[in-house]
Amino acid sequence: MQYSGNTVEAARWSWVEKTGNKVFSPIPSPQTPIVRMENITKRFPGSVALEKVTVEFSEGEIHAVLGENGAGKSTLVKILAGIYTPDHGTIYYKGERVTIENPMKALSLGIAMVSQSPVLIGRLTVAENLVLGMKQLGVFESPKKIRKYFEEVANKIGIKVDPEEEVWKLTYTQKQLVEIARALILRSKVIILDEALTYLPLEERRKFYKYLKEFTQQGGTVVLITHKLLEAFEVSNRITVLRRGKLVGTVRTGEVDIERVREMMFAERAKEITYERLMDGKPSEPVLEVKDLWVKNDYGTYALKGVSLTVNRGEVLGIAGIVGNGQAELVQAIMGLRNVERGTVAINVKGRKYVMPDTKTLRELGVGYIPDEPLSHGVSIDFGLRENIAVMPGYTGAVINWGRLTHLAKKFIEEFSIVTPGAKTPLKFLSGGNLMKSLVARELDLSKHLLVAYNPTRGLDEVTSIKVRRVIKEKVVEENIGVLMVSEDLDEIFQVSDRIAVINEGKIVGLFEAKSADRVEVERLMVT
């Protein structure tokens, strides 16, 4: 089947068609609230994250919490998970008023949160991680029992993990399984997923959702934060929308259509959302040439096994693949951040070929970079956007012109609607999406010849994602830069790319013209 897309249909392809809309037919509306958060207000210096928000999560439901970047979603669930305490408001759990002063308290009540990044100790085995987690909570289950329970959960979800395997050897999916299993072993009644499933491959996400549905059918509650709206629509029973810290409303999923929810989330800006293919690039001469690249991962085994590829000016080469197939090592090696065992990376700028350029040279030449770990490798979160611009070559000479940098930071803030108290506010005080926007805005501006991007819309809401994709494509067409874009989101790959390369186990296993690429074939190559 070919990908062709009008707005909704194209995106629905990835989810609804596969589930056939059957797996998650709406269940009768949930009745008993297990959690009531009443009039919750939370302020941070310079921002009101939540203002008098009241929401109820019921037994037996998957409840999606949606909203644009900075809406207050994470703050809300972090309060429930005991990570933040509210300034005002009351929490009721099973009808009783409770104070959740720390995460231990939340866990002891039966509320567990799983986030995007697994919090596990790499050198310990799965079973050891689970036992340790229990001990920290004062739960002394026998290791044998924990192991057995874990195997049961893994079997049910259908993801194989050996409890005796050291965690560093696991795939991302397997690690998320361990996290969710840990919540279940603790007999949690409420499981909060803060974008926890977002980066799993589609098939794996389906397995998790199916299992979570069973969990709710037995009375459990799932609170789901995601920017994948179609998915939220498919799996949830109810949806709560937040906007700029305020409650917009709670609706039953079966009773509204997706456009209505988008309006609740984005108001007028909802019209900007599209999944149609963006304009075609106009490929010309090669700007990046990668030849027979062999690179090891952190554990000494080969992550890339002879990768060769070319990115031309005037095109986006999309790298499609399931997370953990060498994509991170590929972008790191190109950017001079990982040792190359064999092969070459070369870039062509202004008539000169630079073979194996180091990171500094690349940056000075005008190569933008959105890394796989944006928080640790992309920005200094203790500093403001202005300072994060100042550190980049190209923006400052011998004397720092702070006035100019402030102006530039303000331009980024306006262009990408970054929710922040100001250009000097440390980035750690921004929501995940707004932090990502700050990095992306800077790197797009820095890209004069080439952009190397890993999941450039990670954590961004639908409106911002399309904005970023458009800017990327405009730069390609109007400024003739080349883009290497790794993304685990196939909708994104098909929307932006001119050519698509599929990576699997460290090898390029397929190369397609995006316009005529067969999506089924691309997916098949990703998994086989």
Ligand SMILES: Nc1ncnc2c1ncn2[C@@H]1O[C@H](COP(=O)(O)OP(=O)(O)OP(=O)(O)O)[C@@H](O)[C@H]1O
């Ligand atoms: N620790 C903090 N210190 C200061 N401000 C914060 C902190 N955490 C959140 N905020 C602010 O609260 C607001 C809401 O942030 P929150 O992380 O809840 O948004 P979100 O809806 O989860 O966004 P995203 O989709 O981008 O993750 C933002 O304006 C953010 O800057």
